[in-house]
Each structure stands twice: as structure tokens, then as C-alpha cells.
Amino acid sequence: MSLVVMKFGGSSVGDTERMKRVAKRIVAKKEEGHKVVVVVSAMGDTTDDLIDLAKSITDRPAAREMDMLLTTGEQVSVALLAMAIQELGTPAISYTGWQAGMITDEAHGRAKINDIKPKRIMESLEQGKIVIVAGFQGISDDGEITTLGRGGSDTTAVAIAAAIQADLCEIYTDVDGVYSTDPRIVKHARKLDAISYDEMLELANLGAAILHPRAVEYAKQYNVKLVVRSSFTNAEGTLVKEEAAMEQGIVVRGIAYDKNVARISIQGVKDEPGILAAVFTALAEAGIDVDIIVQSGISNGTADFSFTVHLEDAERAKSVIEGIRDRVEFEKVTSETDLVKVSIVGAGMVSNPGVAAKMFDVISKQGVNIKMVSTSEIKISCVIDVTHLTEVILALHSAFDLDTNQTAFVGGPKERR
Template identity: 65%
Template sequence: MSLLVMKYGGSSVGDAKRIKRVARRIADRRQEGHQCVVVVSAMGDTTDDLIELSKEIAEATPSAREMDMLLSTGEQVSVALLSMALHALGEQAVSLTGWQAGIRTEANHGKARIIDIQADRIMNALYQGRIVIIAGFQGVTENGEITTLGRGGSDTTAVALAAAIRADLCEIYTDVDGVYSTDPRIVKQARKLKEISYDEMLEMAHLGAAVLHPRAVECAKQNKVKLVVRSSFTNHEGTQVKEETDMEQGIVVRGIAFDKPIAHVSLLDMPTNPSRLAAVFNSLANDDIDVDLIVQGGIRNGKADLSFTVSLADLEKAKSVLYHIQADVGFKNLETHSDLVKVSIVGAGNVSSPGLAATMFHTIAETGVSIYTVSTSEIKISCVIEGRRLHEVIRSLHTVFGLDEHEYVFVTDVSNE
């Protein structure tokens, strides 16, 4: 008998019919002889609906504590209904909120991190032969305050629980049947990956792939949790996320990822004094503005051009912060470019495969768009480009790196083209 943790997202339990389908799948796993712990998100758009309702009630921004009290109710509805559906199938099940399940978090409302799981109640219920249904996305502080975990919280809950109870497998059920080489809505020839390494999946998640949240992947890697991404609507084999993968012959790039619309910000003729750089990024961080792809270049007479990217939604706020500190940090001019996107190639084979960057740049150039910034690591190369032909760029990169379905050839030599 193996111990499974299964996580079902909001789309999987979006209505009564889907909840019954999920209950049937869980019952089937239980009847196969497995012990089952199930983590569930709020139904469909419940969380968004609750946020909108709060805006109708409170003219000012509601307190973070009360928002956590409100938003945590969505998952409580889901676990109760799913437990009822299992009872109707003749299964013994018990629903638990995050705090009943012993999930202890930081006292950081809206984006708390799990610090400990006291799993005695879960293990006792399993010992009694019950299926345990746990609300994702939530926990409780040492002082008994309800918290929510922020974006990707239910994925993180599932992986953390799997680590705490030493589950044999953690299955993440979603509306896609695995991790693909890129978004199959853009590239019809996208291939579902049989397996992907933690590091590759972490890069894909950070770079825009929405199948798994980076926090969940980090937790799985740290605790060596065996992780599988599967569809809640089919019985297809999913994608295994693991420590190392067996490289397919000829495949050095595992996938193509892309991020939301971003903006490129340049501070021209800024002093290179490290304290000035710290002042820029501290000020942005204090306003909760995430910064990516930082590049300093063109150093002359103790000054340089400092460039970085922010989300397009944060651009105006970032400009306001930067103009406010301009006199203190000493940059001469501020330039911005919007309507950009970040596209990346990801693969553990990057480190041992010369020519990848040249091939990527050549392929992007052929589509006629400009590259603003480049960033590299051992397993990824990212380019910030104009967003107007993103889909064409993704399709071209997917083909040239041999990722189209049934294609296994990658040629790095573009010198004669």
C-alpha cells in the first residue's frame, strides 16, 4: 500500500459535476489499495469573486487579516463538498481546513510561507482508513491567526504535505495532462514531456509556464518529493518531475517558456557606486516592484547605463519611484520600452552545448523583431524582445531546437545561412 498526496485545482472542482468526477477518481485510487490525502483549491473563480465582493463592501483597501479570513472560506467549501461526494460513494472521508491539518505559517497575511506541518491528525485519520481532504492555500500562525499562502498556494500545500508525511508520490491534477515543451495553444506540435528535472521545471515556472508554481517546485526539490503533473479530465500518463532526467537523444533544449508583457527600464549615466545601485533596488522593493534581468553596461568616467525589466503592470509605479529618487542616485535620464515579452529556452543540456545562443539570436532575427536584453544561466537563455510577433518567435524556436512532436534533430551551425 502506498501513500499518495493528490492536489486538485479550481478548474477540476469548478461545479458539482466535476466534484463528483474527482470523487470517483479518488475512490478508484483508494480501492486500488492506496492511502489518499487530497488537497483542494477553491471552486472555479470563487477566490476572484470573493475579492470583487470585498471591493464592493470596503471603499478603502481591506485589512490583510480580514482578506485572509474571507479568502480561506473558498477552500473550506470545496473540501466539505468533496468529502460529501466521497461519502455518497461509500468511502470514509474527512475534510480539514489548513489549520485543522496542522499547517503552521509565518504571520504574513496574503503571502505566508509554511514553516511547519504538525501532521498527527492527518496520520490518525489515515490509520483509521479515511481519505483525508485538506484545504489548500491556507494555514495558521503560532498565535492562531488564519493566513493564506498567495499565488500557487495549493500546489505548495500539496508538496509540503507530501514531504511532511513522507508520501510515496505527489500528484498535481490540473486542466492539462502534463508539462509541454511550450504552450500547446500556440504550437500545435508541442510535445508532452515524459519527465523533467526539478531545475528545468523551476526555470520553466519562473519564466512563465503556469503548470506548477515555483514555490512548489522549490519545495519538491528541497525535500526530494516525487512529483507528477496529470490531467483531472483524462487518464493519460502525466509528466514526472524528478532530480535528474534521461536526456533524449539530440534534445538539449527541454522547452520554450515566455513571460507576461514586461517593460524595459534604463537609467542613463548613473554613478556606478554600489550604494547608488542599492538605493535604486531598495526603493523599488519597498513598493513591491519585482525586478528582473538587471544589466549594467557602457561604463565611462565612473558612470554607466543601468537596465532592468519590470512587469508592464508595474511600469508607471516604477517610473514614479525612480523619478522620486533621481536626485539622490544621480542618473541623468530615464528611458522605457513597453509591450515587450521575455522568451526563454530551457534545458539542462545548455551548459554543454555551444551554439545555442547563436542559434536563438539568429532565429529571432529572422522574424524581424529586436532583442533588448539577454540573460543566461546554466540551463536557460532568456531574451527580452518586442511582443508583436511572439507566437511566430516561439514557433520558430520550437522547430529549430527540435521540439516539434516526433522531431529530434537540432543543428547549431548557422554560419552558412
């Protein structure tokens, strides 16, 4: 008898009819002879509705109270799903994150998991019950309810799988696996039978919304066997594991994009030691993450440089830089939005020279200017105007031989959390 963790996102349990279908799928898994733990997100738009409620009260809700509020969404899901399973004649029990032993730090809204004490989960499994756990939430050592932030339910599922030494962790979503790119853009995107942790982590970090990076990191750290599959079909899905066999001739495994990009440019910076350190220390102290950094040539003792930040941080980044004029001499700081970062990913790129040149050539043939570039051993990213996203993705997908004759399956609205 194997031990399986199944995670279902918000659209999979978006209403009671979908919840009943999910319940039948879970019961079928148990009837195949497995012990089953299920992690569930809040139903449909519940989280957005709760956030709107809070905003109707105050523009600046306390982080602690937001955690108290938002965790109720998952509690509704687990209770209803347990009822649906019980209605099918199968014993089930629901737990909040803290009842399931999810111990976190005290960072409200973005807590990290410190420990999992799955005693109650294991006891319920031994009693023959299906265990339903609320994703996205936990409790700190001092008894404060916390939420894990974006991707929290994926992370919950993988963390529980590691803690109970599950044989498999299945992440159910609205597509039937990991595709070579967004199947909403490329209808003939290639579904991958398997992908390595490192490749999946790069794709997740670069904008692919199938799995959250923290969940992939956890799976890699604890060697959790992870499968991404559809809530709407019985397709096999995509296995995420330590190493994935390369398909013959396929160097690039996937193409990701991120629209949440802004470019900040600082012009006329005095060329002297410590300037860059001062700028990026100030940004770090303000909690602003910086991605790509490019410095231009030096002229008359000054230089220009640019960097990218998350779109939501653009104005704050400009304010931070303006605030250090007493320490850093520069002419002006500007920001540019309406950008997208397009990235190609593949472990095979390490041993295949010319991949970057090919990417640049494909983009240039679309008449598109590349504004910034970033590379690593298994990825290349280019920042371009967002208006050219679709044509560039389609061109790159074809150029790197990722097109197939099959139409990609997209079963429903994008999953949440």
C-alpha cells in the same frame, strides 16, 4: 499499500458535476489499495468573486480580512468533495489548512510554511478515511488565519506529501503533463515523460503555469516524487524528479514565456561608485523585484542602464527612482511595456556550445529585435515585443527539434491556485 497525495485545482472542481467526477477518481485510487490525501482549491471563479465582493466594500481591504474571506473558498470545496465521496459509500473527512496542521508565518496573503503537524491527517488515514485538505491556507503561531499566495494549493500538496512521507504527489491540471512549451500556442508541443527539478523550477520561474516555483522548490528540497497529469484523461503525465534522462539530440527541454514584464530605463546616470547600489537598494526597500539588468556604454562621464520588473510594479518603480534624485543624478527615467520574456531551458545546454547563438539567430530571422538578454547554466532569456510572441515561440520550437507528430491535449480552462 502506498500513500498518495492528489491535488485538484479550481477548474477540476468548478461545478458539482466536475466535483462528482473527481470524487469517483479519488475513490478509484483508494480502491487500488492506496491511502489517499486530497488537496483542493476553491471552485472555479470563487476566489475572483470573493475579491470582487471585497472591492465592492473598499478599495483597500485589510490583508488580514482578505485572508479570512478568501479561505472560505477552499472550505466550500473540501466540504462538498467530502460529501461527494461519502455519497459513493467511501468514508472521507474534510479539514481546513489549520485543522490539518499547516503552520505558517504571519505574512497575510503571502505566508510561508514553517511547519506541518499532520497528526489528524495520519489518524484519519489509519481509520480508513480519505482525507480532504483545503489548499492555499494555514495558521500562524499566534492563531491568525493566513493564505499562501499564488500557487498556494500546489505548495500545500507538496508540503503535506513531504510531511507524511507520501510515496507520490499527483498534481492534476488541464493538460496531461509538462509540455515543451504552451500547447495552446504550439499544437504539436512535445509532452515530456520526465523533467528534472531544476529544469521544472526554471520553467516555472520563467512563466510556465503548470507548477508554481515554490511547490517545485519544496519538492526538490524534500525529494518528493511529483507527477503532473490531467484531470480529464488517464494519461501517465510527467514525472518531476532529481535527474531526468536526456532524449537523444534534445538540448533544449522547454520554452517558457512571461508577459508580465516591463523595462525601466534610466538615462544619463553619473558614472561613479555606489550609484547602482543606491538605485537597487531603494527598489528592494520598496519590495520591487528586479530581474534582468543591462548597462550601456559610458559617454561624457554618464551611462544608461535598464532593468526589468513585473508589469504591475512599473509605475511604482519609476516613482521610487524619481524619489532618489537627491542621491542619484540622472537625466530621465522611462518605462516600456507590451513586452514578453521568452526563455529556453535545458540541462543539456551546459555541455553544448552555440545554443545562445542559435536562439539569437532564430529570433533575428523572424525580423524581431532582442531588447535584453539574460543567461544561466540551463536557461537563456530574451525580452522582445509581445506582438511577436507566437511567431518566435513557433520558430524556436521547430529550430530546437521539439515538434512532434502528436497533437497536444488541452482539456479545459487553465487551473487556478
